[in-house]
Amino acid sequence: MGKSLGARFDAYDRVDEAPPATSPPMSAPPAAAFAPPDPGFEARVRASFARQGAMRTIGASIGALSPGYCAIELVPRTELSQQHGYVHAGIVATIVDSAGGYAGFTLFPADSSVLTVEFKLNLLAPAQGERLVAEGFVVKCGRTLTITRGEVHGIVGGRRTLVAMMQQTLMTMHGRADAPGT
Amino acid sequence: MGKSLGARFDAYDRVDEAPPATSPPMSAPPAAAFAPPDPGFEARVRASFARQGAMRTIGASIGALSPGYCAIELVPRTELSQQHGYVHAGIVATIVDSAGGYAGFTLFPADSSVLTVEFKLNLLAPAQGERLVAEGFVVKCGRTLTITRGEVHGIVGGRRTLVAMMQQTLMTMHGRADAPGT
C-alpha cells in the first residue's frame, strides 16, 4: 500500500503550487450570528448525539458546540478504512453529516427533531491523520429547512489538511421532541 | 421513540397518494451495456471489498456483482443507528458509496484504482427493514471519470421501499493496482 498512500490523490496535487492551496476563509469559526431559541440547546444536542449508536461504533465524539456550529472528532483506525487504508468516504460522510445536523439542531426549538434531507460531499485528500475533525456551519436556518456547509480536516502535528467539503439540507420536524419514548 | 418512528418522515408522506409513489424505472437492473476490459473484475472487486475495514465493522457484504453494477447488503442494528433508531444517514452513505464505487470498478482496467471524487445523497424514507440493499449503477464510464447513480432500499417481507438515492463521480487512477503492498 506504501506507494499508493502518497500517490493516490495525485490528481489533486499541483506540482508547482504554493502551500496552502486551500482558501482560508472556509475554515473560519462561525460568528455569533445566531440566537438559539432553546437556551438548553447544548444538553439537547449532547443527549441526541448519545443516542446515535453509529457514533459510538465508529468512536466519534463532540469536540465543540456553539449556536450554529458543531465539531465532531474521530481517530482513524483500520476498522474504518477503505481499500487503501484511509478512512472510508462513508465514515467521513457520517461524521460531517452529524456535524451539520447538530449545528442546525442547536438552533431548533426544544420541541423538535432534525432530519437530513440531503447532502453532497466532495473528497479532496486522503482521510488520514492523528485525528479527523468534521465541522458543521449553519448558513441559513429557516422554519422548515436549514442549510449547512461542512468541512473535514485531517490533523497531523497541529497542521490541518482539508479532506472533505459538504453542503447539506436539513428539515425541522416541529412538535416532535428528539427524545426516547416520545 | 414510538411516535416519532412512524411520524418522522411525515413530510414525505402524501395522505392521498396511490402506492407505490416511486417511479419504477429507477430500480430496473442494468442492461448488458458494458464490456469490462478486465475479465477478472469479480475477483478484483471482491479482494478490494475485503480490504475495506469499514465494511467489516458495519457488517456489510456484496449481494450481487455484474459489469457496471454492484449491490451491497446490510442488516440494520442499534450499533449503526442515528438518534431515532434508524440506520444513520452516513452508514447509508457508506454502503451506497461503496456500491457505486465497485459498480464502476468492475469496468476499470486491472492495473487501476478507484477514487470517489464526490457524491450527493437524498434521504427519502427512514433507513430500516430486515435488511438494506444499496445498488450502484454505472451511467457513463470514461477514461478518467465515471458517473454512477445509486439507490438504497429497505426490505421487509420481500417488499422494497426506496430510502435513499445517490449521484456519484468516480475517478480512475491508472497504473496503480488496487492491491496491498503496491
Next chain:
Amino acid sequence: MGKSLGARFDAYDRVDEAPPATSPPMSAPPAAAFAPPDPGFEARVRASFARQGAMRTIGASIGALSPGYCAIELVPRTELSQQHGYVHAGIVATIVDSAGGYAGFTLFPADSSVLTVEFKLNLLAPAQGERLVAEGFVVKCGRTLTITRGEVHGIVGGRRTLVAMMQQTLMTMHGRADAPGT
C-alpha cells in the same frame, strides 16, 4: 474550436467501450404510478411555464407532460453557448431544473406553488445536437418535499446521447396558487 469540439470530453470517452455506454433503464418513461390530486394539472403547469420569462428568452418549450413527468425541449444556438460553442452548463441546468420542477408540479394540489430547494447536476458529454431534451421524473412526492431526477439528451438523427444527469429536491408551498396576482 474545431479540435476541441471533438476532444473536449475525452476524459469521459473510453477508447474500447461498446456503445451505448449508458445504462438503458435511466431513460425509461415513468410508469403510471402517480395519481395527480388536481385533474387540471396540465393547464396549471402550462400556465406556469408560460410565465417563466427565462424559458421564452432561451427558446425552450414543453415537449411532453404526464403525471410525475415533464420533458422540455431546446434548440442549441450560439446565443446559449459556453466558450467552446456547446450549450452552457447553466442553460442545461435551466431546462432540467424546470423539467424536474414541473414534473413535481403535476402532482401538487391546485392551490400550491413549487419551489426548487436544491439540485445537483453532472455534465457527461458536450451539450449539442439538433435539439436538447430535458426530462424530469418524480421519484417521491411528499406533502412538503418532492424528489426528482432528471436527464438531458442531445438528439442527432433520432439518436440520443446523455449529456447531463440531475438529482433535485422540490418544496410544495401550500395555500399559494402559482398564478399572477395571487
Next chain:
Amino acid sequence: MGKSLGARFDAYDRVDEAPPATSPPMSAPPAAAFAPPDPGFEARVRASFARQGAMRTIGASIGALSPGYCAIELVPRTELSQQHGYVHAGIVATIVDSAGGYAGFTLFPADSSVLTVEFKLNLLAPAQGERLVAEGFVVKCGRTLTITRGEVHGIVGGRRTLVAMMQQTLMTMHGRADAPGT
C-alpha cells in the same frame, strides 16, 4: 404575484431570528493563497468569458477577478424570470457555474481548457435585487480536478442577501488552449 413575492420563501424565514442569519465567514474574499502559473490569466479568462454567448444573452459581466476568485454580475429582468418573477434558478446556476469555472481557470496553465464536471446548488432566498453577484472561490486546485464553492447574493441598497450556495467540481483539459480555432 404580490402576496407570493413576500411569502414564497416563508419556509426559510424564522419569525424570531436576529439578522443576519447567515454565517459571515462564507462571504470573505479569498486570501492570497494561490499563485497562478499563467501571468496572463486575466486576459485569458476575459477572452474566454467573451466567447460565452450565454453570458451576453442574459446580460452578465465580470465584476472582479483575482487568482482563485471570480465575481459575475447580473441585473434581474423579466426576460430571466421564473413563474413568480424572480430570476430563474437555472439562470442563477448559469452565473455561479461560470463564476466557479473562471475562478478555477485563473489558476490553470495557459495551454488548457476548463470543464464543469458537476455542481450542486442550494437556493436559499428569492433571486432578486438591483443586481445579483455570483462569486466563485477555489477551494483546492489539483492537476486534473479543481474544487470550488460559490455564493450568489442579491444586492439592494448596498445590503447583500445570500440567495444561493454552490459546490462544484472542475476538470482541467491540458494541452487544449481555450481559444477559437484551436
